[in-house]
Amino acid sequence: MQIYTAATHKERDFTSFFWGDIDLGGFNIFTHIRERVIPNLKVFNMDESTFLKYRNYAEPIDSAYRPKLSRMVGDPRYEVFQSVLEVMLKDGLRLEQEAQLL
Template identity: 35%
Template sequence: KFFESVSKTMPQDCKWYHWGDIDYGGFSMLLRLRKEITSSIMPYRMSKYELEKYENYTQTFSKEYAEKLLKLYEEARLEDCRECLNYMVKHKIKLEQEAMLT
């Protein structure tokens, strides 16, 4: 409800960004925001570049987790995130956004 209220009062040319963890939850939230608020929300610091830059802070995950990420990969609304999602699955790594504050 909060984001819907904000969305209604924002100028049409306002740019929206979402900075979440580079993991299933972060991309799920981006997908939800794009579905429910506006499709123009852009990911912020949620790319392959951050995974490479902060690789010492990444965490590994299971095959089951990778399968969940692959479902997100298939989402048309996350097409611009596919490079990062593919890299995550290939290397089996994820990254908490707090790690980028070090």
């Protein structure tokens, strides 16, 4: 919050990005920060094309995880993730951000 406040005070066009796991936790952390701290927060490398590019490093989701992920589909709070959510559910996979460093 302090970094965002300082940056936006001096630079009106300051843009903040969030890069996290392409999974429940990553989506929830992004949404939490955007709703409570940085309203114009943008995602970085958490989209469908990134997921597909690193798909070979993805991990399977289990039967308990799937319903939680499914609840995000159609939820306006997760609008930015809709296309990657559909692919994740279709493929039954999730991706840790560290996989993108391989």
